[in-house]
Amino acid sequence: MNKPPEHRPEPTAEATGSVSQSTESLFLGSDEGTDAYRTAMERTTDAVLDAFVENADPYSGANPESLREEFSEMEIIPDAGEGLEDALESVEPVLRNSVGVSNPQCLAHLHCPPMISGLAAEAMLSATNQSMDSWDQSPAATLLENRMVEELCGLFGYDEDGDGVFTSGGTQSNFMGLLLAREWFAKERFGTDVQRSGLPHRAKAMRILCSEEAHFTAEQAAAHLGLGENAVITVETNDDREMCPDALDRTLAELDERELLPFALVGTAGTTDFGSIDPLSELADRADEHDLWFHVDAAYGGALALSDRHRGLLSGIDRADSLSVDFHKLFYQPISCGAFLLRDGSQYEHIARNASYLNPEGDSAPNLVAKSVQTTRRFDALKPFVSFQALGRDGFGALVDGTIALADYVAALLSEHPSFELLAEPTINAVVFRYRPATEMDDDRLSWLNEAIRESLLREGEAVVARTEVDDITALKFTLLNPRTTLTDVADILDAIERRGGSLSAVSPEVAR
Numbered sequence: 001m002n003k004p005p006e007h008r009p010e011p012t013a014e015a016t017g018s019v020s021q022s023t024e025s026l027f028l029g030s031d032e033g034t035d036a037y038r039t040a041m042e043r044t045t046d047a048v049l050d051a052f053v054e055n056a057d058p059y060s061g062a063n064p065e066s067l068r069e070e071f072s073e074m075e076i077i078p079d080a081g082e083g084l085e086d087a088l089e090s091v092e093p094v095l096r097n098s099v100g101v102s103n104p105q106c107l108a109h110l111h112c113p114p115m116i117s118g119l120a121a122e123a124m125l126s127a128t129n130q131s132m133d134s135w136d137q138s139p140a141a142t143l144l145e146n147r148m149v150e151e152l153c154g155l156f157g158y159d160e161d162g163d164g165v166f167t168s169g170g171t172q173s174n175f176m177g178l179l180l181a182r183e184w185f186a187k188e189r190f191g192t193d194v195q196r197s198g199l200p201h202r203a204k205a206m207r208i209l210c211s212e213e214a215h216f217t218a219e220q221a222a223a224h225l226g227l228g229e230n231a232v233i234t235v236e237t238n239d240d241r242e243m244c245p246d247a248l249d250r251t252l253a254e255l256d257e258r259e260l261l262p263f264a265l266v267g268t269a270g271t272t273d274f275g276s277i278d279p280l281s282e283l284a285d286r287a288d289e290h291d292l293w294f295h296v297d298a299a300y301g302g303a304l305a306l307s308d309r310h311r312g313l314l315s316g317i318d319r320a321d322s323l324s325v326d327f328h329k330l331f332y333q334p335i336s337c338g339a340f341l342l343r344d345g346s347q348y349e350h351i352a353r354n355a356s357y358l359n360p361e362g363d364s365a366p367n368l369v370a371k372s373v374q375t376t377r378r379f380d381a382l383k384p385f386v387s388f389q390a391l392g393r394d395g396f397g398a399l400v401d402g403t404i405a406l407a408d409y410v411a412a413l414l415s416e417h418p419s420f421e422l423l424a425e426p427t428i429n430a431v432v433f434r435y436r437p438a439t440e441m442d443d444d445r446l447s448w449l450n451e452a453i454r455e456s457l458l459r460e461g462e463a464v465v466a467r468t469e470v471d472d473i474t475a476l477k478f479t480l481l482n483p484r485t486t487l488t489d490v491a492d493i494l495d496a497i498e499r500r501g502g503s504l505s506a507v508s509p510e511v512a513r
């Protein structure tokens with residue numbers, strides 16, 4: 001065996017390159033480390049403010065080719081380090097070409113401006129670097145996460161049997177909901193413990209129901225769960241893009257006739273494109289009647305629970321067996337931050353497992369690893385915690401209400417405007433519409449035109465607008481998450497869209513391509 005060194009070996013000049021850095025200055029724990037940390041955080045703040053926040057436009061306009069070229073010249077793993085200050089400077093082109101999520105004209109996705117309270121919490125949770133898998137790696141963090149989960153369960157109407165865990169977002173939360181649904185059903189119906197023995201023989205007949213507008217992660221989860229995405233049956237929606245209970249009844253009857261085995265029903269509270277909310281109470285009735293696991297994907301709409309005015313839209317959510325809520329959308333927390341909640345925490349037994357190094361059997365410590373599909377896990381719960389402390393439920397409610405009111409104004413503006421077609425009345429704050437010039441135009445050309453408008457706005461960094469398809473024709477979408485976006489901001493973007501629409505309409509798509 002080697003003898004332990006008596007002195008800590010310092011990196012040699014060759015190892016640290018031209019800038020000599022002591023080990024002490026690389027880590028927290030000494031005076032030198034404290035100074036380096038302070039400097040690093042100050043420089044980081046300056047860099048973000050100078051290269052990112054000060055940009056007037058929501059995007060630099062750089063295209064993938066120019067960014068590829070810029071980064072191809074960067075040395076990614078230099079032989080010799082240049083020291084922290086230079087390293088931070090090298091991030092400048094990344095900051096400069098980042099999409100300006102805090103800019104009022106950045107309206108594309110469910111991609112929020114992060115609240116400053118969340119940014120501060122993010123700095124603390126990464127500096128403390130607690131890991132949520134075992135209690136001995138995150139003593140206070142584990143218990144605070146548990147308190148947050150308790151509170152969230154209460155917010156959605158679960159009683160003290162509720163439980164849950166923070167996740168990386170809706171994708172993971174939806175996966176967990178369907179994972180538990182699969183394990184529960186296989187156990188109840190066939191006595192199969194899927195975690196140990198794999199899928200039951202009749203797994204090929206198992207079906208998951210969701211609406212046509214549900215998020216693609218229902219299919220993704222079905223694929224990951226070994227059921228295949230064809231196990232997902234979509235149910236028709238009405239004109240407001242909400243699942244039709246009658247259509248659900250018809251689908252259930254049909255599945256029954258074909259001797260298929262529906263086991264999970266996914267309701268969406270806030271569809272990604274339209275913000276529409278399925279009739280949750282009616283879905284819960286069907287789930288009761290047919291003995292289905294009822295999962296509600298409230299990744300987007302969950303924040304309505306904080307609003308006195310709009311909470312009613314979520315009525316019935318307390319009857320969900322499990323639900324997904326994202327904090328990195330309408331709760332304005334930095335990515336990533338979501339939660340998975342379970343009405344009856346004892347259902348966790350279906351996926352519980354013990355690792356001798358983390359949570360050996362019989363260990364009484366509150367080790368969260370058994371509640372998650374992750375092992376090492378971030379303390380993301382700190383972000384909404386700090387933001388709730390800072391803003392309170394009323395403050396959050398007011399933000400959400402404000403953006404919903406803006407969406408209603410924008411919808412009214414669009415429906416009165418001769419060059420625009422409003423494609424759905426907004427439920428939350430997503431507004432889907434299309435530019436439609438007075439001259440007649442076939443569907444393909446209309447699709448091309450709307451896409452060309454979107455691209456040109458992005459390329460010139462003027463506005464970041466999303467696209468989707470409605471009735472197989474490209475549509476534009478504003479996701480009005482940013483509480484700082486005003487009606488004037490939106491009206492300016494509509495003017496820009498109209499101007500571009502006018503000039504692009506004159507171009508033949510073949511030429512433009």
Ligand SMILES: *Cc1c(COP(=O)(O)O)cnc(C)c1O
Pocket residue numbers: 110168169170171172174215217268270271272297298299300326338
């Ligand atoms: C965003 C979203 C998801 C996916 O969540 P991530 O946080 O991106 O993993 C799932 N469902 C809905 C309705 C969403 O809006």
